[in-house]
Amino acid sequence: MEYEVVIGLEVHVQLRTASKIFCRCANRFGAEPNALVCAVCLGYPGTLPTLNREAVDQALRLAVALGCEIPSRSVFARKNYFYADLPKGYQISQFDQPLALRGRLALHDAGVEVPIARMHLEEDAGKLLHEAPGGGVLRGSSLVDHNRCGVPLVEIVTDPALRSAAQAQEYLQVLHQVLRYTDTSDANMEEGSLRCDANVSLRRPGAARLGTKVEVKNLNSFRNVARAIEHETHRQALVLDSGAEVQQETRSFDAASGTTRTLRGKEEAHDYRYFPEPDLPPLLVDEDRVRRLRGELPELPWTRWTRFAEQYGLREDLARQLCAQREVADYFEAVVAEGAATGAAGGAWAQNAANWTMTEVLKELNARGEGIESAVEPTRLAALLGMVARAELSQAAAKEVLAAIWGSEEEPSAATRRLGLGQVQDADRLEEWIAEVLAANPGPVEQLAAGEQKVAGFLVGQVMKLSQGRADPKLTRERLLSSVART
């Protein structure tokens, strides 16, 4: 039987504030367990939360970037449940009056715009450790690390509008870019600062009602989100085909086996006994604040790659690759600007800068396991590309020079001299190589002399080979043609 898969995503994002959302403890990953705690985030009786203004600003900045409507008033609510990592016995969240509503995120590959239902602010819970810090086995017990209690979170909830695992994966990738561009989160899935739950249901094509949904948790990479949805689609289809009904429940994804298993029956909102948080006033956001934050937004990825394609004449897919990481796009633009400063502007220069950034620079970084901040500076890459443009260096030799200057402060011109890699324009050297090639290839020389111009390419190629790529190809061609003409 054919089914249509319906997916909604709930993404939790840790904001990048200096301190937690309701106290002054540092918001930092990787500290000693229980080092970043106080009476407020440990939920001692009698303490009161104080809202972190910067957390609200970051959440609003993200909401504006996602095209959300921002109500002038939102309300914090207590979500009550018991778990060992939640010392207060409730989480301060938002419920029926969230911070932002009705946003959208366009997916270019899928060609769809994903409606975002809501976005709200809340505090994170602590974390249970099932092995000892450093990796020892804990027998029959777990430890609690409260450092994460009170870390500011936003939860971004889509409508059940996604229709495939690929769309879900692309949504997360684009959202990840927005988080990085707006500098609102480091969005590191491995460290848990970006966490995703997927609601998956099936229905017959054309059916108006949604099928029973299953929530899948523990998705710790973009790829695993897609794998979990694929598996869950298959599992639910088998259940429906057998004539049974899908149970509403929460399931956990196991990355090793690629399957999901029952975690617990799905809670309904009323299970949490939400009520307005009595210790915090409603959050009022005036239009001036929203206007100011909108004005401070950086150029977003989709605007930036559209501009790259238009301004620099780049192919759209190359422009999008450059803009996937804000820092890489910045690097590329710095190389372009260096070229413009030396009068080398124009489409060819930008194209070259883009190619070198995406291939040679990223290849070197990947090999070294480093980020773009460790790349050779844009000034020196521009100097290197300038030498290629002026035919002082072949493409192949330039790659060697790049490897040689990486991690040192040597200028490309100095490295070229030191390594003897410069393009040879010296007439005597060129004539020697040409003479050798002509002597070794009497047949082709005869053909060329008889007017078969296409043989010239072959002979120039032989000179390039003999010179190990160092002969200036343009000069070589000119001199080779006139040598043959003289014979």
Ligand SMILES: [Zn+2]
């Ligand atoms: Zn605290």
